[in-house]
Amino acid sequence: MPYHIKAERVPEGVLITGDPLRADRFASLLERPRLINDNRGLRTYVGFYKDKEVAIAAHGMGGPSVAIVVEELISIGAKRIIRVGTAGAISPELRPGDVLVADAASSTYGGAGLGLYFGSICPPSSPDLELTYRLLQELSKLGVKATKGAVFSSDSFYAESNVLGLLKSLGFKAVEMECATVTALSRIRGVSAACALVISNSAGSLQSDQALVDKGLMSAAAASLEVLIR
Structure with a gap:
């Protein structure tokens, strides 16, 4: 049993998200969801989506936290991981x-x-191509217009505004805190990972429309669950 996620196993398909309260909301999409871990606030549910078993897990904020969760989920059975979270638009x-x-x-x-x-080696941090393609397909089926593009995973939320010009010039479309870690670790552990991000604000500004963000998150979660059960 892992040190942080106190569970013996999870299904092969796992949706991960930063906020434990968001994990609760996503769990409402499952049939017969049951909470299998709440240690350290890393809330983890197992349930069924269209009669196929899946899991939903909270991973906290930032690369070190999500690295712990990804490593431990893989150690107890995860093979396909999709992060659904938020990002600031560049x-x-x-x-x-x-x-x-x-x-x-x-x-x-x-x-x-x-x-x-x-x-000293630059990590391979590209998402799995097949999962990414399927995510775009499922979002389209739900009537959600999704954009694809490069994201920058930041270590310092309140310092991001200092480098936005550089990030824009390098072709990044948004900034968040976990995708590079999720994709790099999944690749070296031999599992598949992808990331669906809902824009919460323009990077450098905290203004948002929470209703639109929440709607986007639930759509992204539903699309991700469709991909995970295949």
């Missing part, structure tokens, strides 16, 4: 409630909690 065409599916993720050198994993 690209001006993205608005609160829009969905961005990451087709690449990056961080500062040694950042996102990855320094001890990769040493």
Whole structure:
């Protein structure tokens, strides 16, 4: 049994999200959900979606926290992981409630909690192509217009405004805190991972429309569960 997630097993398909209260909301999409872990606030549910068993787990904030959760979920059975979370828009065409599916993720050198994993080697942090393609398909079926693009995983929420110009010039569409860690660790552990992000605000501003964000999150969660049960 892992040190933080006190459970013996999870199904192969796991949806992960930062906020434990968001994990509660996503669990409402499941049939017969049951809470199998609440240790350290890393709330983890197992239930059924269209008669197929899946899990939903909270991973906390930032690379080090999500690294712990991804490692432990993989150790007890996870093989397909989709992060559903929020991001701050760098690209001006993205608005609160829009969905961005990451087709690449990056961080500062040694950042996102990855320094001890990769040493002097730049980590491979691209999402799984098949899961990413299926995510885009399922979002389209739900009538959700989703954009794909590169995201930057930041270690310092309140310092991101200092580098937004550089990130924009490098082609990043949004900034968040976990995708690079999720995709890099999944790749070296031999499992598949993808990320669906709902724009919560423009990076550098805290103004948002929570109703639109919540609607986007539930749509992204539903699409992700469809992908995970295949």
